[in-house]
Structure formats: structure tokens, C-alpha cells
Amino acid sequence: MGRLICEKHGEQSFFETCEHHYVDIINGVKSEVYTIQILNLKICTNCYNTYHFGEISKLNIEEMLSTSEAGKNEKLVTEKYNSIGRKGFCSECYLELTS
Numbered sequence: 669m670g671r672l673i674c675e676k677h678g679e680q681s682f683f684e685t686c687e688h689h690y691v692d693i694i695n696g697v698k699s700e701v702y703t704i705q706i707l708n709l710k711i712c713t714n715c716y717n718t719y720h721f722g723e724i725s726k727l728n729i730e731e732m733l734s735t736s737e738a739g740k741n742e743k744l745v746t747e748k749y750n751s752i753g754r755k756g757f758c759s760e761c762y763l764e765l766t767s
């Protein structure tokens with residue numbers, strides 16, 4: 669998990685969200701969200717379906733790199749990651765905004 673400097677919380681761990689889920693959080697909208705563990709990424713239902721994130725939602729780093737499919741999986745993951753608009757989110761802020 670990466671770190672960022674949050675204006676409110678200082679140095680914090682963070683993850684990324686798709687731009688839609690980001691807007692929902694900011695507006696206090698409780699929407700369904702999918703967590704893509706391998707990318708430390710939270711995305712909306714729409715992005716999940718549009719970019720077929722189901723294919724990689726069960727993968728973890730160790731598994732991904734230990735199979736003969738490693739190169740293929742890595743490419744798949746990178747492709748999906750690059751196809752959505754992303755925003756970084758301080759994990760403390762996220763907790764505050766979603767609890």
C-alpha cells in the first residue's frame with residue numbers, strides 16, 4: 669500500500685478509486701463498490717462491468733506472479749488499471765467519509 673501526504677491527516681496509506689466512486693464519496697452517496705485487491709483499487713459497478721474486472725478481482729500478487737500465466741495476467745491487470753480514470757484517496761479520509 670502506497671503513502672501520500674494528506675492535508676488533514678499527514679502521511680497516510682492510501683488507495684485509489686475510480687473517478688465515479690470518488691465523486692460519490694465526496695458527495696456522501698453510498699454506492700456499491702468493488703475492491704480490486706491486487707491494484708489496491710475501489711471501483712463502481714459500472715467500471716467493474718465495463719472493463720470486466722471480474723477476471724482479475726480474485727487474483728493476488730503472489731498467485732499472479734507464480735503461475736505460467738504471469739506475463740499474461742500482468743498485462744491484463746495493467747490494461748484494466750490504465751483504462752479507468754483514477755483518484756488517490758487517503759484511507760483515513762475515506763473512513764471518515766464513508767462511516
Ligand SMILES: [Zn+2]
Pocket residue numbers: 686687688689711712713714715716
Ligand atoms: Zn467508475
Ligand SMILES: [Zn+2]
Pocket residue numbers: 674675676677678680758759760761762
Ligand atoms: Zn486524510
